[in-house]
Amino acid sequence: xxxxxxxxxxxxxxxxxxxxxxxxxxxxxxxxxxxxxxxxxxxxxxxxxxxxxxxxxxxxxxxxxxxxxxxxxxxxxxxxxxxxxxxxxxxxxxxxxxxxxxxxxxxxxxxxxxxxxxxxxxxxxxxxxxxxxxxxxxxxxxxxxxxxxxxxxxxxxxxxxxxxxxxxxxxxxxxxxxxxxxxxxxxxxxxxxxxxxxxxxxxxxxxxxxxxxxxxxxxxxxxxxxxxxxxxxxxxxxxxxxxxxxxxxxxxxxxxxxxxxxxxxxxxxxxxxxxxxxxxxxxxxxxxxxxxxxxxxxxxxxxxxxxxxxxxxxxxxxxxxxxxxxxxxxxxxxxxxxxxxxx
Amino acid sequence: xxxxxxxxxxxxxxxxxxxxxxxxxxxxxxxxxxxxxxxxxxxxxxxxxxxxxxxxxxxxxxxxxxxxxxxxxxxxxxxxxxxxxxxxxxxxxxxxxxxxxxxxxxxxxxxxxxxxxxxxxxxxxxxxxxxxxxxxxxxxxxxxxxxxxxxxxxxxxxxxxxxxxxxxxxxxxxxxxxxxxxxxxxxxxxxxxxxxxxxxxxxxxxxxxxxxxxxxxxxxxxxxxxxxxxxxxxxxxxxxxxxxxxxxxxxxxxxxxxxxxxxxxxxxxxxxxxxxxxxxxxxxxxxxxxxxxxxxxxxxxxxxxxxxxxxxxxxxxxxxxxxxxxxxxxxxxxxxxxxxxxxxxxxxxxxxxxxxxxxxxxxxxxxxxxxxxxxxxxxxxxxxxxxxxxxxxxxxxxxxxxxxxxxxxxxxxxxxxxxxxxxxxxxxxxxxxxxxxxxxxxxxxxxxxxxxxxxxxxxxxxxxxxxxxxxxxxxxxxxxxxxxxxxxxxxxxxxxxxxxxxxxxxxxxxxxxxxxxxxxxxxxxxxxxxxxxxxxxxxxxxxxxxxxxxxx
Numbered sequence: 001x002x003x004x005x006x007x008x009x010x011x012x013x014x015x016x017x018x019x020x021x022x023x024x025x026x027x028x029x030x031x032x033x034x035x036x037x038x039x040x041x042x043x044x045x046x047x048x049x050x051x052x053x054x055x056x057x058x059x060x061x062x063x064x065x066x067x068x069x070x071x072x073x074x075x076x077x078x079x080x081x082x083x084x085x086x087x088x089x090x091x092x093x094x095x096x097x098x099x100x101x102x103x104x105x106x107x108x109x110x111x112x113x114x115x116x117x118x119x120x121x122x123x124x125x126x127x128x129x130x131x132x133x134x135x136x137x138x139x140x141x142x143x144x145x146x147x148x149x150x151x152x153x154x155x156x157x158x159x160x161x162x163x164x165x166x167x168x169x170x171x172x173x174x175x176x177x178x179x180x181x182x183x184x185x186x187x188x189x190x191x192x193x194x195x196x197x198x199x200x201x202x203x204x205x206x207x208x209x210x211x212x213x214x215x216x217x218x219x220x221x222x223x224x225x226x227x228x229x230x231x232x233x234x235x236x237x238x239x240x241x242x243x244x245x246x247x248x249x250x251x252x253x254x255x256x257x258x259x260x261x262x263x264x265x266x267x268x269x270x271x272x273x274x275x276x277x278x279x280x281x282x283x284x285x286x287x288x289x290x291x292x293x294x295x296x297x298x299x300x301x302x303x304x305x306x307x308x309x310x311x312x313x314x315x316x317x318x319x320x321x322x323x324x325x326x327x328x329x330x331x332x333x334x335x336x337x338x339x340x341x342x343x
Numbered sequence: 344x345x346x347x348x349x350x351x352x353x354x355x356x357x358x359x360x361x362x363x364x365x366x367x368x369x370x371x372x373x374x375x376x377x378x379x380x381x382x383x384x385x386x387x388x389x390x391x392x393x394x395x396x397x398x399x400x401x402x403x404x405x406x407x408x409x410x411x412x413x414x415x416x417x418x419x420x421x422x423x424x425x426x427x428x429x430x431x432x433x434x435x436x437x438x439x440x441x442x443x444x445x446x447x448x449x450x451x452x453x454x455x456x457x458x459x460x461x462x463x464x465x466x467x468x469x470x471x472x473x474x475x476x477x478x479x480x481x482x483x484x485x486x487x488x489x490x491x492x493x494x495x496x497x498x499x500x501x502x503x504x505x506x507x508x509x510x511x512x513x514x515x516x517x518x519x520x521x522x523x524x525x526x527x528x529x530x531x532x533x534x535x536x537x538x539x540x541x542x543x544x545x546x547x548x549x550x551x552x553x554x555x556x557x558x559x560x561x562x563x564x565x566x567x568x569x570x571x572x573x574x575x576x577x578x579x580x581x582x583x584x585x586x587x588x589x590x591x592x593x594x595x596x597x598x599x600x601x602x603x604x605x606x607x608x609x610x611x612x613x614x615x616x617x618x619x620x621x622x623x624x625x626x627x628x629x630x631x632x633x634x635x636x637x638x639x640x641x642x643x644x645x646x647x648x649x650x651x652x653x654x655x656x657x658x659x660x661x662x663x664x665x666x667x668x669x670x671x672x673x674x675x676x677x678x679x680x681x682x683x684x685x686x687x688x689x690x691x692x693x694x695x696x697x698x699x700x701x702x703x704x705x706x707x708x709x710x711x712x713x714x715x716x717x718x719x720x721x722x723x724x725x726x727x728x729x730x731x732x733x734x735x736x737x738x739x740x741x742x743x744x745x746x747x748x749x750x751x752x753x754x755x756x757x758x759x760x761x762x763x764x765x766x767x768x769x770x771x772x773x774x775x776x777x778x779x780x781x782x783x784x785x786x787x788x789x790x791x792x793x794x795x796x797x798x799x800x801x802x803x804x805x806x807x808x809x810x811x812x813x814x815x816x817x818x819x820x821x822x823x824x825x826x827x828x829x830x831x832x833x834x835x836x837x838x839x840x841x842x843x844x845x846x847x848x849x850x851x852x853x854x855x856x857x858x859x860x861x862x863x864x865x866x867x868x869x870x871x872x873x874x875x876x877x878x879x880x881x882x883x884x885x886x887x888x889x890x891x892x893x894x895x
Contacts, residue, residue, distance in 0.1 A: 082435060087491075090488055309566075314563075318565050
């Protein structure tokens with residue numbers, strides 16, 4: 001499959017993120033771990049929440065425990081250590097805590113299944129990834145929490161593998177469109193305008209909405225902390241000279257729709273990263289048609305999309321057709337079904 | 344009780360405690376359990392001061408080593424529960440790991456103490472636990488990692504080897520089956536030896552259904568998941584591997600039980616070492632505090648006394664420094680009986696009183712004190728009575744709550760009490776206030792307490808039985824300079840400017856003397872109408888003459 005071989009050469013930390021529950025995230029993770037073992041890559045595995053449980057508590061569908069090959073590392077909370085089937089050497093007691101106790105970094109002396117959990121905060125995630133790399137991991141895989149894409153922010157991981165599937169919708173075209181929407185957001189362009197970047201850096205600590213004009217003296221800091229429900233206020237504050245509206249927080253549908261139509265074409269939004277865009281697919285399409293442009297300060301690279309054609313509701317799609325449809329919608333991101341071994 | 348929470352808060356002793364940088368759970372426990380040295384404990388207190396002095400000297404002379412000690416301290420975990428349990432039940436692998444890491448850190452500390460050599464105060468060197476560490480570290484690598492290693496038990500190692508061999512054979516058997524399947528039917532399986540076949544792929548589906556090696560493990564509308572059936576040999580291997588896994592678990596349990604016994608045999612020693620870590624942690628925090636604030640070792644006397652030379656009330660000093668002002672140290676000499684601090688408003692009387700409480704409390708708890716020098720005879724209790732806005736919020740009048748509290752203090756105080764009273768009856772009418780103050784002084788002057796009162800009332804005490812102190816206030820300041828300095832100051836800064844010019848130092852007043860009349864002066868400096876000031880001076884004269892006539 002070569003998914004890892006391609007990514008490890010470029011990325012040290014990769015998050016696997018599910019678009020919804022039961023989109024096959026854990027299966028994808030298992031496939032990546034198996035591939036790493038085959039390739040001789042020393043992997044570190046962590047999770048943004050407790051994961052690898054034998055059963056998905058919400059829907060009751062079978063969910064494999066994570067199989068750790070010999071030599072791989074994982075973050076294991078104290079309370080879950082005794083449940084591991086793998087032989088785990090405790091390498092370090094970290095300062096991170098979970099509901100299941102302090103998190104330890106363990107190395108598999110003998111292969112077997114384990115239950116992995118790690119810190120929930122983005123700062124904690126970054127810290128524990130750095131510790132595993134320091135202890136000798138070639139690469140770290142983060143089992144991203146289900147439906148919590150915010151933790152896959154660029155602060156935490158270098159690249160993202162997105163898991164999607166039939167759990168999203170009963171209509172294949174809808175699954176493809178929703179997946180493409182997320183892929184489009186993650187693929188938003190990074191701001192390169194040096195003058196604007198300098199202006200943003202200057203006001204970075206203020207946590208206020210910043211309007212950058214054509215000339216540097218036309219910039220103004222709006223006395224608004226967040227974009228939530230601030231659409232009309234921002235709309236009233238910009239004019240034909242405004243080039244960028246820089247948001248310290250989220251870009252919401254209400255905010256974007258509050259911008260007068262003629263200025264939507266001349267002024268672009270800037271958000272810190274793609275996870276800050278909270279605009280649903282249909283509104284996003286409508287706003288894009290009206291000229292909406294959004295830049296990010298740092299992007300998230302989606303290196304692959306994995307599909308799970310099975311839905312916990314009892315139906316499934318034809319895997320090949322689903323892959324074809326999503327592939328057509330997302331462009332050049334590789335799409336595969338790790339269970340069908342088909343790419 | 345030595346001192347109430349309120350007293351510890353008002354004197355600033357809580358500030359000192361919260362500023363201590365304790366790094367280990369054992370140091371924190373020790374600080375939390377610390378009791379004050381009572382009269383009669385002087386020898387024990389001197390011994391504590393000797394230790395503190397030794398640690399302070401070590402910090403000053405071996406700063407780098409001290410930093411390394413602190414670095415190890417930061418990593419010390421509280422294992423008292425584990426150590427208490429180890430005689431009753433078998434420790435888990437995680438617990439054994441934590442014990443090993445604690446032993447390694449203790450050993451690291453011993454190494455640093457050794458480097459410091461003779462400058463290291465005695466009594467902190469941990470007892471040797473290398474025997475137990477050897478038992479937990481069969482490889483001898485002294486790495487901070489742990490596992491039930493093969494080296495712990497030959498039996499365990501053999502079992503693990505056998506299980507690994509069975510698994511290898513099992514995998515080879517499956518691999519062979521998978522290869523045969525691929526050769527015969529062209530069906531490839533994944534690493535779990537499964538193949539998911541789409542229903543639409545009728546040829547593959549037909550091949551899979553007719554392949555004897557495969558069975559349908561699950562299916563849905565669009566695909567069927569086939570799994571590789573184990574061979575007879577494979578099933579046997581699987582069963583053997585599972586049986587070995589159970590045996591391995593038992594062997595690991597035996598190793599843990601043996602190691603737990605080894606830990607239990609040394610538990611008391613480990614706990615003693617932890618105690619020493621806690622003691623050093625607490626002393627290093629105290630010593631660092633003393634170095635930061637230029638604190639000195641007080642001279643301890645057997646009698647009840649408090650002699651402070653150039654003392655600084657640390658919270659006030661910090662507040663002034665943050666505003667860019669200097670704190671003028673205060674000296675005072677207190678003996679059993681009543682002493683009064685008299686003086687103008689804004690004169691810092693209360694701060695001087697708090698300083699006395701702080702020096703007494705710090706000495707009592709074995710701290711060096713923020714003074715140039717101090718002679719302290721231990722107090723059995725410290726009480727402070729001071730206006731508190733909290734009581735006002737509760738709805739009590741300030742006078743009422745003050746009287747209730749004073750009552751409680753007088754009732755609870757015994758020999759060698761230190762009682763600090765701020766502006767008693769200051770909020771009621773001056774005539775009654777003065778009368779009450781005089782009565783309290785008369786009552787307290789023959790009690791076996793050291794009482795310090797602040798008052799702005801005139802002549803509440805004669806100079807015979809009561810020692811009077813007076814705040815220098817603005818008496819030494821040049822009024823013209825002051826006025827000039829204030830002319831340019833913004834209205835909001837004027838009070839602060841006066842505060843900065845105030846001389847908070849105390850002067851012993853011999854014989855009778857009125858409190859300094861700074862109030863009218865301050866009003867004048869602040870620019871109150873000249874006619875009002877003149878009138879106030881005339882009224883003062885009249886009242887003074889009036890009182891002299893009546894012989895008050």
